[in-house]
Amino acid sequence: MTSPMKPTPSWGSPLVRAPESGAPTIVHLTAEYSPFARSGGLAEAVMGLANVQVQGGANVVVFLPLYRTVRDFAPDLAPLGRPLAVDLGFRREEVRFFREVHAPKGPKVVFVDIPSAFSRSGLYGEGGRDYADNARRFALYSRAVLDAIPRLVAGPVLVHAHDWHASLALLYLRHYAELRERFAGTPTVLTVHNGGYQGHFPPTALNDCGIPPELFTFRHAEWYGQVNFLKAGLTHADMVVTVSPNHATELRTADGGFGLHEVFLWL
Template sequence: MSPTPVIAKPTTTPTRATSGVRSPEELAVVHLVAEYWPYARTGGLAEAARGIATFQAAQGTPVTVFMPLYRSVREACPDLEPITDIFRVRVGRRVEEVSILQHAGPRRNPRVLFVDHPGFFDRGGIYGEDGEDYGDNPLRFALFNLAALEILPELANVPVVVHAHDWHAALAPVYLRTRFAGREVHDRMAAVLSVHNAGYQGLQRPEVLAEIGLPREVFHWRRMEFYGHLNLLKGGLVFADYATTVSPTHAHELRTTAGGFGLHGSFIEMGDRFLGILNGVDLDVWDPAVDPQIEATFSRSDLGGKAACKRALQREYSLPEYPREPLYGMTARLVTQKGLDLLLDGGLLERAEGQFIFLGAGEARYEEALRDIAERHPERIAVDTEFSEPKEHRLLAGADLLLMPSLYEPCGLTQMRAQRYGAIPVARRVGGLADTIEDQMTGFLFDGYTAEDLEVALGRAVAAYAGSREAWAEHMIEAMSRDFGWASSAARYLDVYRRALAAHAPDA
C-alpha cells in the first residue's frame, strides 16, 4: 500500500531560479538523523541536529526530521500518531513492513517523524547493548534511510534538501543517486551530508553490500571500498552534493593524514564542496539568567548567584564547601576521545590542585579508574555516571572551570554552554575548541596531547583563579558575553543548500 504524503506544502508559491532559491521559505529541509534531542541522545549529535533544525524552522523554512522509532521514544511519547499506512520497503533480498508516526509538537517547530519497524528499532539500546553494537546495524539504518526516501512526497515547486547526519544516514545520498536515480522527484533533491564525528564510519564487511541492496560497482576505492571494507560514511561523501563538518578548524584537520581518520583523501577530493560550519547552542535553554534548574540565577552583569550554585554543587556531591578552592567539572562520555588518559596516566588527577566532578558514563575501564581515585580522595573528587541534563545544568552553573582535554573534538558543545555559565574551559586546541575558546581570555588552551601539556594549562588556570577576584570576574564576563547561537551558522547552511540545489534545478 502506498504511503500518504507526510510533508506539508508551503502556503506560498516560490519563484524558482536556476541559481537555486532566494529565501528560506523557497526550500524544504529533510533531516535524517539517528538521534535527536529530546527523543534519543547518546552525545552531541542529538543536540546539534535539534539545534539547527529548530532554528531553521523558526526562520520560516519547512523542516522535517526523520529518526527511527526506538523503544525509548515509544515509552516517552505514548501519544504518537500514525500518518501512513503500513508500506513495504525492499532492503537487499528482504522486504520489510514499516510505517511512519508523528509526535505533535509546538507550531513552528520541526515536524518530527519516526520510522517504525519493531523488529529493528524496538530494542533496549540505540546502537547496541552491554558495550556491543547490534550485529544488524547496517541493515537497520539502511531500512531507516530507504523508508524515509521512499515516502518523501512532491513539494509542489519547492526544492527539497535531504540533510543526512553521520554514518547512520550516509546511505541516503548513496541510495538517492543509485536506487532512486531516474525518479524525477528524487533526481531534483539535493543531498547534504554533515560529518559530526568521522571517527565512526560504519565500516562493514564486503558482504553487507548485497544485504543492503547496493550495486557491486560502488565497491570501488573511489566510491565505498575502504581497505577491503565497505565504508558507509565514505559512500555518503562520494554521493553527496556537499558535505559539512561541525567547525572550520576540524574541516582543516579532516583533510590531513593525522586528523582525517583515513578519509583525508575523500575530504580533499571534495574541494570547496566540503566545509566547516560551527555548531551552536540553544541560547534560551542554556541561559543562567533564567535557568530554572540551577540553585540561583546569575548573569554577566550580576555574578552573585554563581557562588550559591557552587555551594549547592559541592553539597550535592559531598565535597567540602570551600569557596576559594577551584572546582572543575567534566561532563562527557568517558571514552578515549575525551582525553581521560591524560588525567589518569601518571597520577595527574591525584596531584592536581582543586576539586573535580566527573559527570557521564562510558568505557568500564575509565569509570572504574575514576571511582577508585574518588574513593581515595572523597574530599576532592566525585564521579557520577548517571547523566541527566538537569545535572549538567547544575554542574556548569557551579563549576569554576571545565575540563576538555580531548584527543580530538570536531566541535564540542559543552565548552560553549560552560562559557555561558561562567565556567572557564581548560581544553586542548583542536577542532571546535580552537574555534570557540580564546586562550587566556575565555579559557586556557594547550596543544600537545601529553599529560605535561595539560598540567601546564591547569597550572595557568589555577594561578589565574588564585589571583584577584576582579580579574577572574573579567574572564567570566568575557566568556559569558560570547555569542554561540545558531544565526550565523544557519545562514551558511542555507548557502550550502542553495548551491546543492542549483545542480538539480530542471533547467540547470
C-alpha cells in the same frame, strides 16, 4: 509497539505542504534527535540546527528511527498514512510512520517504525557491543525515508543526511533508477559530526543493504576491503559540511581524518 492508536489513514494529505515561496522543505535524516534519542552531541546538534532553520522561516521535517526511548518523551503517537513495503537487499520489510499527537511548535518530527530493527534496549548496541545488524538497520531506515518523503512532504525538498547512519540515502538517491527520477534535481547535504565513526562493515553488507556491487571501489564505498557508509555519503553528496571550520581542517589531515583524509581532500 503497544499503545492505543487511531485507525491508519490513507496517504491523503501530506504532513508538510509546499511553501508559497517555492523554497524546498529541509528534510533531515538522523539517528539521534534530542530529546527522543541521544548518546552524545549528534542529537543536540541536529535539534539545534533544525530549530534555527524553522526560526528562519524554513519548512523542516526530521526523520528519526522509532527507538524504544522515543516513548519516554512521546507516549502518544498517531500514524501517518498506511504502512510501506520496503524492498532492500532481496528482503521486504513493512515500515510505518508516526508523529506526536501533541507536537510542540518547531520542526516536524516523523518516527520511522521498523520494530525488527529498532525496538531494542540500545540505539547502536548493548553490553558494550554493537548490534551485529547495524548495517542493515540503518540502510533500511535510509531507504524507507526516501520512499516516505513524496508521501509526507509536498513540493521540492533538500535532503540533509547526518553522519554514517544516514549516508546510504545519498547513494540510493543517485543510483536507484526510481529514486533518480523521483528526486531529479534534489540537492543533498551530508554533515559530518564525528569523523571517527564511519560505519565499517564487511563486503556481505553489499547484498544485505542493496548497495550496487560496482560501487565497491576506492572512489565510492570501499575502504581497505570493507564497506564504509560514511565514505559512500561523502562521494555522493552535493555538499559536505562539518560542525566547525576547525573540524573541516582537521578531517583533511592524516591524524584527524581517521583514514578518510584523502576523501575529504577530494571535496
